[in-house]
Amino acid sequence: MPNALAVRTENLCRHYQMGEALVRAVDGISIDIAAGEFVALLGASGSGKSSLLNLVAGLDRPTSGAVIVQGNNLAALSREQLAKYRLHTVGMVFQSFNLIPSMSLLENVELPMRFAEVDRRERSALAHQLLERVGLSGRLAHRPTELSGGEQQRAALARALINRPKLLLADEPTGNLDSRTGTEIMELLHSFNQSLGMTVLMVTHEQALAEKYAGRMLHLADGRLVEDVTNNDVTNNYATNISSVNAPASRGETP
Amino acid sequence: MKFYDVTDLAVRNLRESVFRNSLTTIGISVGVASLVAMLSLGIGLQQLASRRLQKSGLFDTVVVTSRRDLRNFREQREDGPPPAESPALDEPARRKIEQIPGVVEAYPDIRFVTEVRFEDKPHLTTVAGVPFSAKTNNDAFDGMQGSFFSSEAAPEVILQKSFAEELLGIKPKPAASNTDTNIAELAKPLLGKELTMRYAERTASPSASPTASPTTTGPGDRGPRDAAAYSVVSRQQALKIVGVTDLDPDSMRGTARARVFLPLKLAQDLHVMQSNLRDTSASDSPSYTSLSVRVGNPNQVPAVEGAIKKMGFSAFSIVDATRSMRQFFAVLDGFLAIFGSLALAVASIGIVNTLVMAILERRREIGIMKALGASDADVRGLFFAEAGAMGLVGGAVGVTLGWAIGRLINFGMNIYLERQHFPPAEIWSVPLWLVLSAIVFSIAVSLLSGLYPAFRAARLDPVQALRYE
DSSP: OSSEEEEEEEEEEEEEHHHHHHEEEEEEEEEEEEEEEEEEEESTSSHHHHHHHHHHHHOOSSSSEEEEEEEEGGGOOOOHHHHHHHHEEEEEEEOOOOTTTOOOOOHHHHHHHHHHTOOOHHHHHHHHHHHHTTEEEEEETTOOGOHHHHHHHHHHHHHHHHOSEEEEEEEEEETTTHHHHHHHHHHHHHHHHHHOOOOEEEEEOHHHHHHHOOOHHHEEEEEEEEEEEEEHHHHHHHHHHHGGGOOOOSSOOOO | OOOHHHHHHHHHHHTTTHHHHHHHHEEEEEEHHHHHHHHHHHHHHHHHHHHHHHHTTSSSEEEEEEETTOOOOOTTSSSSOOOGGGGGBBBBHHHHHHHHEEEEEEEEEOOEEEEEEEEEEEEEEEEEETTTHHHHOOGTTOOEEEOSSSSSSSEEEEEHHHHHHHHHHHOOOTTTTTSSOOOOHTTTTTTTTTEEEEEEEEEEEEEESOOOTTTTSSSSOOOOOOSSSSEEEEEEEEEEEEESSSSSSTTTSGGGOOOOOHHHHHHHHHOOOOTTTTTTTTSSOOOOEEEEESSGGGGGHHHHHHHHTTEEEEEEEEOHHHHHHHHHHHHHHHHHHHHHHHHHHHHHHHHHHHHHHHHHHHHHHHHHHHHHOOOOHHHHHHHHHHHHHHHHHHHHHHHHHHHHHHHHHHHHHHHHHHHTTTOOOOOOOOOOOHHHHHHHHHHHHHHHHHHHHHHHHHHHHHHHHHHHO
């Protein structure tokens, strides 16, 4: 396991007021994630996985505590600084892909580079390269609605990686995919983690997937960290558990 | 984001909801068209009025007289030297006045009462010299029948309508009647015909010949120069009628209205004896009774008048009337602009509505962009660009529409004017500055309307926006 610290949370809290009730979505979580780790956040619905991910992504601000990424306490950053952090440090993949429907795949992948003010030719070359790597070089001009879920998620993954982030955050990336396609996406995530040395923090409620690919599993319940398991045998698990992956086929794949 | 990217994304977004955005843009176009139409009407009317007034010589002309002239008692209290010491109003003085900044030209006023014979019948009338520049700057010649003088000293003459009637033996109808003799019919039998002007030439004494020279067109040989002594010789000059004018080119000199007009240069060269015994003598340095000084811009009239007075001459002009006229048109323009802006105000509400709808529709997209690293400024810029693009297109279409409405009304109005025997007039004027300002104003109003939606979009919470379906 690499030694440098990628993410640290210190007694991190995110509480919402919903009418009279106070919802403790994240309630005093302290974790350290080393650079290059593949960490799975597990737990039931409402356990605080996505809320924690949003805090690490700089999309939300903590009620108290600190999120420190690459030495920066996100709670202390301005809106402008947080936008820069999301642009350059973090790449995000969502359950529902979140590609912009009015744009082609190539344009979707290029979009973060527009915000980073990268030259047109350079960003086009990089987007081509990444889309080729995720196996979509023949689909550049297609709009997201013309693609299958798996293809959309691969494009979303290419988009997340375009600005060469240090931290890849995935919120149930296989949640809308059938098991075979989900596995393909997980393979891609794993390969990027291995080849680029990128830290991956993935929210999932699929224990089997986590056991197969993640080197560490953090179990949350009611906004608290209840279990921190280091999976020393990822490679073995990967070989033995491949048939036991039981992903819900909530979204049909179009061939 | 770079300017290109903001523009590119904005155009893409506008194309996505092309119908709704087109309707909003049409709304802006109608607003701008109404503003342009109203303002161009105001400007057109103002230009029409000031063109007529300026060409009448009322507001851009300073009349200069010498203080030596004892009859000029009006100027007694003016600054400068007393009448006895004031300089002579001669050719060097004329040239010096012409050097004053703002002065277009300074020319002597030449007018004299003399006999004009046409088809052997004598007619007594006042003849005046007209500077060649009047061809373009005096609108009395705009609706003229025939043509202006062919050259600066051509032996040609332009007649005023009433004198043309007199020559043809037609009795003028009462002024109230608007449908009097058609000037074209009046000019037909006269144009190209010749008339003879009999006049008294003032020549330097004693060399002048007493015999008349019927075709003299130039100064001829004048012998020894002596301004103090002169002879008066009876002469005649054949003149070809080239034009008949309806309006009075000489309206400023109320009391002695001329009805026959000669080229000024010719009138000067004839050395006609005038009643005041001073002007156009044949000496090397003629002194003038009065000079007309034409100023390029009526605003400069007071300055020019002051400069002339400092030189020791009397000068007068009418400037207050232009000031009140401008004030009137400023108020009129203001009212027209307010009425014109009402439609644009309604259109701006349309922009707010369209963009707020766009925020609701694109809420998730805004969330995605923020998650990918778009800053508040990027999102704000995108909505501003969309508002600005609608303003630009709406402004350009609106100006074209306003211009077309103006052309149409001008066309209709000129048909009406022609039927009423008036010269054509541009009552609708769309100057370049109005075109540019209308487009800039349209963009500014659109950006202002986009202010609230843009800030609202930029402040969207990305977590909430991403949850939005």
